[in-house]
Structure formats: C-alpha cells, structure tokens
Amino acid sequence: MIRIRNLHKRFGSKMVLRGLNLEIQPGETMVIIGRSGEGKSVLLKCILSLIEPDRGEIWFNQENILALKESGRARFRQRCGMLFQGGALFDSLTIEENVGFGLRRMKNYGEERIRKIVREKLALVGLKEIEHLYPAELSGGMKKRVALARAIALDPEIILYDEPTTGVDPIMADAINELINEMNRKLPVSSIAVTHDMVSAYKIADRIALLHQGRIVEVGTPAQIKRTCNPLVRQFVTGSAHGPISLI
C-alpha cells in the first residue's frame, strides 16, 4: 500500500535520510524504532509532504505522492490522520472545535452531525463531556487522546503516530497502546508509528523496522526482532550503551 523508495533528506550539512526503503502493507501497523535525531519524525513528515525530501519516491497504491502538485498532496493528506508528538492541538479552539476541525473544512455535514461524530470519536478514545474545554485545561495523557480523536475524525486510511507514548506516565502509555490496537481492530487502517519506547513497539507492532544512519537496517515481526542476531537491533532493543551504535 505504501512504498518508500530511496528517500533522501538533508538539513544543511546534516544528512538525515540516506536512501531509505520501506514497505507498509494494507491493514498493517509498522513501528519504526531508532535513536532520537535519526529522522523518524522527518520520515513521517516526508510521507505527508510536510517536509519536502531531496530525492526518492513515496508510493501510495499506484501514485507517487512526491510527483503530485500541492493540490494532489493535500488530497492525499485528507486520507491520512496524524498524531503529533506533542498533540499539536490548537490552543485557541475548544476540544469540540479541535476534533471537528477537519470535518468542518472537508465534509459537507450539518453542525448536529459533526457534533455527533466528535462525541463518538472522543468516546472511542475514552473521553466524554470535555468538548467545551480548551487544550490548556487537559492533562498530557488527555491531550494525546484528544489528538488521537482528531486524527481519526475523518476515518483515515492511514494513521501516522509520532511518539504516541512520549511524555505520559507508564499506565497512560499502556492505555494509549491499547487504544491504538483497538483502533486498528475497529477501523480498516494502515498505521505507521515512530517511537523509541520498545514496550510500546512490541505491543502495537505487526512489524518493527530499525532506522539507523538514515536507512532501515532491519525489518521483522516483534518475535523476529526479539530473536535477531543483528548487533544494531540487539543493542537498541536491550537499551545498552555499549555496541555498534555510538553515543555521539
């Protein structure tokens, strides 16, 4: 469904992505792991054309997204939902307006129908009667869940998660993981999540890919990743400071 071919991205003198290749199958949850600063979030933003890659191809079904004009890319974005690392909820809007934002802009629905969908999506992430609140009035975990409700409000075909469990306590992190699994069971979506939280990765992934020095160095199911002999993967999953991945 999504094929990424030879993706390159450089920021100034820093080469972030160096010919990245990856395929995500329909209905699959692909978790990309890697150290901070390896370009995991950059990859997600390249998929959504929020960042323009220097080189490479991103295919969605039979269409190369990077070959499209801005209007075509905007249409592709409408088929995706993105959970940003910090939630990225709009401060000046209420929770109801945040979750209903895309619906109001893209669907020709009446106000009552939009409010009903917002309530449904908030219920799906385990929240209710918070529609009138502003993001500043919510805890970190609630913000993440509202952001997730906003990401799924338009029933996307692809959901991108940027560090879904970062910044929340372990119990809330597990609740978010279960929520992602539940979402994948209930909705016919493909998901790409980036994280360096291995507990989360094992819990939500159908397959895990390790991003190292701008390339995917290993792809496998959680069981395969646990058993792998690849020293890079072993060092990362065991969280060891000693090994082929240097600290600098």
Added chain:
Amino acid sequence: MNRRIIRGLILLDKFWAPVINITEDMGRVFILLGRLLTAIFKLILQPVHLRNFYLQPILEQMVRGGVNSLPVVITTALFTGMVLAIQTGVTMESKIPGSSIFIGNIVSLSLVRELGPVLTALLVTGRVGSAMAAEIGSMKITEQIDALRTLAADPVEYLGIPRFLAMLAMLPVLTVMADVLGTMGGWMVSSLYLEISSIVYWDGVRAGVEIWDILSGLVKSLFFAAIICIFALHRGFSTQGGAVGVGRATTSAVVNASITILIVDYFLAQAFAVL
C-alpha cells in the same frame, strides 16, 4: 598577489553575504504578500466560503488587534497633541509674539499628515505585530502549523487572511481616532495653558486640514497595516528553535516592521507632496 586577491574575495563575501540574505528575506516577504493577496482575491469570489470560515475570525481579530488597542492609541495621541501644542505654542510665541494663533493649524496638520498614522502604526506594531509573530511562532514550534496542513487548511490562508483583513480595516480607524484625540489634546493645552480661545484654535484646524490631508494619512495607514501584518506573519511562519526562536521572531517582526514603516512613510510623503 594571490593572497591579496583571496583577501579581497573574502572581504567581498563578507560584504555581500548580508546583502544577499536581506534580498532573499525581502523576496520571501513579497512571495508571502503575493500568496495572501491571491488568496484574498479568490475568497472575494467565494462569498459563502468567506462567511462560513473567515467572518468570525476576522471579527475576533478586529477586536483583539483594533478595539483592544484603543486605550493605548488614545492615550498616546492625546498626550502627543498636548506636547505638540505646548512646544509649538511656547516656541512660536517667544520668537514671533502673537503667532501662536496658528497653533490649531500646525497641531492638526502635523497629526493628520504624519504623527497620527506613523505613531499609531508604531504602537500597533509593538502591541499587535509582536503578539501575532509570537502566536504564530509558538504554533510553528508546537507543530500546530503542520497539524493545520494535515487537516486541509492552508496556514497562510487560515491564519493570514483574518489578521491581514482585520489590520487593514482597523488601522485606519485607529489612525482617525489618534488624529481626533491628538487635535483635542492640542486644544485642551491651547485653551487652558496658552490661553488661546477655542474659536481661534478650531478655526485654525478647519483652515489647515483639507480632506486630502486626511485621505493621505489614511492611505498611509493602509500601507502600514500591510507592513505590520506581513512582517509578523513572515517571522512567525519562519520561527525555528523553541522559545528562543519565538523571542527572536517577535523582536525581528517589530524591528523590521518599524523601520520599514518609517522608510515607506518618507517615500509616501514625497509622493503625496508631488501629487
């Protein structure tokens, strides 16, 4: 010889690098202005879209940027008019006794042509332009701008159009308020301190200010509104690097807009003098 050439080239590079940076930056400002104006033109052709998505944000921005700026503009204009009257009146009377009867003429003309539009624009730059750059800058570093794009909203249109149109609508109104209050401040000082009769003062105002003077001030305020808004938006959208970046963007927006306002004011004054 070779060393001299290399040194010369290094010197030339040091001189040209800021010139190129400024030129690139100005280019980006004009591209943003072009995108905004095109979007506004398209919006005018879609009145339903304008009403559904932009009317309420425009009204909110008019209140935030315009109505809420009234106290600071009124106070500044009132005291500027008073200071102008006292300085001009005392100086004129000491040099040419009896000439202070022209004070209404001088105060009102100075305010309507120059001080009203320029002072108001500088105040609004500090109050509204800085807030605008900081707000958009914060949205940029918290990924809210990216979130807008994923939800089918062009950030330049969604955030720029209401602010731009509200500023274009409100700055001329604030300028008129500044003109009126400044002239009244001058009248208060003239009648209470300089003992010039109110009739003489207001006759001077009527004789001095023509409709063209008021119009030229309002035309200036439209240019200044565009300058304030475009620099605030540009710096906000270009913010990088966390809280420090937001601070830098805010300062840069205020400094650049203020300097540009003063430069543009000179050229507009010259153009109006020819007309």
